[in-house]
Amino acid sequence: MRIPIVRDVLEESNARAQENHALLNKFGICTVNLMSSPGSGKTTLLARTISELNKSALRCAVIEGDITSTLDSERLQPLGVPVVQVNTDPFGGDCHVGSHFVQGALKYLELDKLDYLFIENIGNLVCPAEFYLGEHERVVVLSLPEGEDKPLKYPLMFRECNLCLLNKVDLAPHLEVSAERFTENIHKINGALRVISISGKTGEGFEEWMTWLQTRRADHLSRHGLKAAEEA
Amino acid sequence: MHELYVAQCILDSAEKALPDDVAGSSVREIVVLVGRLDAIVNDSLTFLFDVIKAERGFPSAALRIDVEPVSCRCLRCTEQFAVPDVDCFFCPECNSRDVKVLTGRGIRIMEMTVEDGVEV
Numbered sequence: 105m106r107i108p109i110v111r112d113v114l115e116e117s118n119a120r121a122q123e124n125h126a127l128l129n130k131f132g133i134c135t136v137n138l139m140s141s142p143g144s145g146k147t148t149l150l151a152r153t154i155s156e157l158n159k160s161a162l163r164c165a166v167i168e169g170d171i172t173s174t175l176d177s178e179r180l181q182p183l184g185v186p187v188v189q190v191n192t193d194p195f196g197g198d199c200h201v202g203s204h205f206v207q208g209a210l211k212y213l214e215l216d217k218l219d220y221l222f223i224e225n226i227g228n229l230v231c232p233a234e235f236y237l238g239e240h241e242r243v244v245v246l247s248l249p250e251g252e253d254k255p256l257k258y259p260l261m262f263r264e265c266n267l268c269l270l271n272k273v274d275l276a277p278h279l280e281v282s283a284e285r286f287t288e289n290i291h292k293i294n295g296a297l298r299v300i301s302i303s304g305k306t307g308e309g310f311e312e313w314m315t316w317l318q319t320r321r322a323d324h325l326s327r328h329g330l331k332a333a334e335e336a
Numbered sequence: 337m338h339e340l341y342v343a344q345c346i347l348d349s350a351e352k353a354l355p356d357d358v359a360g361s362s363v364r365e366i367v368v369l370v371g372r373l374d375a376i377v378n379d380s381l382t383f384l385f386d387v388i389k390a391e392r393g394f395p396s397a398a399l400r401i402d403v404e405p406v407s408c409r410c411l412r413c414t415e416q417f418a419v420p421d422v423d424c425f426f427c428p429e430c431n432s433r434d435v436k437v438l439t440g441r442g443i444r445i446m447e448m449t450v451e452d453g454v455e456v
């Protein structure tokens with residue numbers, strides 16, 4: 105006999121993400137999920153982003169997702185901000201950070217002392233897009249050397265994000281690609297996706313990225329009526 | 337790549353959806369509907385499902401995967417349209433890029449088949 109049911113198989117995962125979201129809202133922490141292929145420049149951008157935010161007295165923490173190593177966490181140590189490493193290897197879900205990892209990691213952070221939380225997801229342009237973690241912003245980093253066809257090959261990622269950082273633009277003179285063609289392809293998949301050309305190496309584009317981050321944070325704070333009052 | 341995790345989620349979800357008086361071991365088939373946008377590799381999902389199903393209490397369940405095509409609605413002119421190749425999200429009617437995905441995203445269990453003679 106047949107038993108009809110309609111049940112979202114990620115229900116459990118989404119429920120935990122919702123719990124994370126509520127907790128992050130309670131403390132007014134603007135949370136950014138950074139996703140990309142391996143080596144697009146997430147850690148490099150993160151390091152520079154955090155030192156910029158620290159200059160404006162904005163307090164940051166990082167959840168570093170990696171399959172096994174702690175190399176990226178070590179690279180962020182000199183910044184002196186809290187970094188929680190999650191290794192996904194023992195759980196067989198080694199291609200993305202899951203909402204249960206974030207839930208676990210949040211317990212290690214002093215939430216009342218944070219303005220931004222960055223989650224560096226596992227380097228992978230497919231899987232992380234599928235899983236909501238409770239974040240406020242989803243940012244995909246795409247770098248020029250990867251080639252302009254990537255948005256067309258990995259459409260879900262570009263549909264699911266609300267900002268694309270087009271990284272390594274300092275390399276443009278050495279490559280046979282154009283930032284315009286990248287943007288064209290990105291907009292074929294998601295016409296609303298904002299694209300910021302950036303370089304983790306030279307700092308180009310950082311002003312625009314910092315403004316975006318601060319605008320988004322202000323927006324979340326006012327929407328949830330959090331901390332805004334305290335800061336006013 | 338996340339097919340193992342999805343296989344685990346399907347079995348967890350099936351477990352929860354099963355009526356109290358039906359044993360997992362009597363389930364013969366689980367039907368899932370997978371969105372085309374989700375980029376699931378069906379063969380890997382089936383393979384991994386078969387590897388772990390016994391230890392999760394569904395030893396005789398086969399997995400059937402149906403793929404849901406992608407369709408969108410234009411937020412400007414309300415036209416609904418199919419996106420067969422998932423590489424171009426434009427309204428064919430008014431060219432707007434402001435479109436909302438209606439179908440073709442998400443992974444859902446739709447149905448389970450239980451051995452004949454098992455009362456529910």
Ligand SMILES: Nc1nc2c(ncn2[C@@H]2O[C@H](COP(=O)(O)OP(=O)(O)OP(=O)(O)O)[C@@H](O)[C@H]2O)c(=O)[nH]1
Nearest residue numbers: 141142143144145146147148227271272303304305
């Ligand atoms: N030329 C140039 N190189 C960059 C830029 N950003 C990062 N890189 C280099 O690209 C390489 C990979 O950068 P990472 O920051 O480790 O990339 P990632 O995305 O964190 O990599 P995974 O965590 O392994 O997925 C390093 O050698 C960086 O120095 C950039 O804007 N320009």
Ligand SMILES: [Mg+2]
Nearest residue numbers: 146147176224
């Ligand atoms: Mg990294």
Ligand SMILES: [Zn+2]
Nearest residue numbers: 410413427430
């Ligand atoms: Zn239209």
